[in-house]
Amino acid sequence: MVDGALSTLEFLGAELRRARRERGLNQEDLAQRITYSSSLVGMVEIGHRTPSQDFIARADAALEAGGLFERLLTLVRADAAPPWLREWISVEAEATLIRWFEPSLIPGLLQTEAYARAVLRGGGMLREAEVEQRITSRLARQAILARETPPEFVAVVDEGVLRRCVGEPAVMAEQFAHLLRVTEWSHVDLHVAPAEAGMHAGLAGAFILARTPEGGEVAHLDNPLRAHVTDRPEDVDSLQRRWESLRGEALPRRASRDLIRELAKSWT
Known part of the structure; x- marks a missing residue:
């Protein structure tokens, strides 16, 4: 307000x-x-x-x-999405490939409503009406993964993301069930950078790379105030190198699903 x-x-x-x-x-x-x-x-x-x-x-x-x-x-x-996020949402909606790294949270496109609500309420920084509007935006964005011609979606998360309780244990149990369900889709890959990897290239912060229909790349970096969207070649090249380093540290698809399935037991 x-x-x-x-x-x-x-x-x-x-x-x-x-x-x-x-x-x-x-x-x-x-x-x-x-x-x-x-x-x-x-x-x-x-x-x-x-x-x-x-x-x-x-x-x-x-x-x-x-x-x-x-x-x-x-x-x-x-009106649900914050104005500073709308440029990225338009990029995301047209992307043919989305590569997303998160060191702290489940990627927004894979969050359940309850998990998203717990994240947005955390710290008490938003009014309840703002929380609800952002949830509306987040859930609407997820529709791109279920459409007839979805983008290829590849995410890497740090193992700590899966061990951090966001909301109640029931929220986490539902979130894990959702992850196991959506990663059965052929166009969704979720990889885990294991704790034993130690220091890795992603610990500097979250980022997303989206490939446009024309073959270009656009990057998104977030901070507590606003999103930064860039297609500067030097920025994109730097993040692509960081992404390749992360993929080298992350577990393969099947091993990642096995770890997610094993950790899910701790929330039930």
């Missing part, structure tokens, strides 16, 4: 609350009509939870809103 302005998610919630009250309904009444919990209705109304398409469609029908809330949800999704 800036100077008291509502986010699009908070505006949707406020309009839902206004329409509900105009119908003379309390939250429990609306919840019963759309067969969702009253607590979820309340969370949506204060902008602390992004509603699903089904929730919105039912609310539109129950409140005879003429599609208002479906239109507002479209705006929420369009």
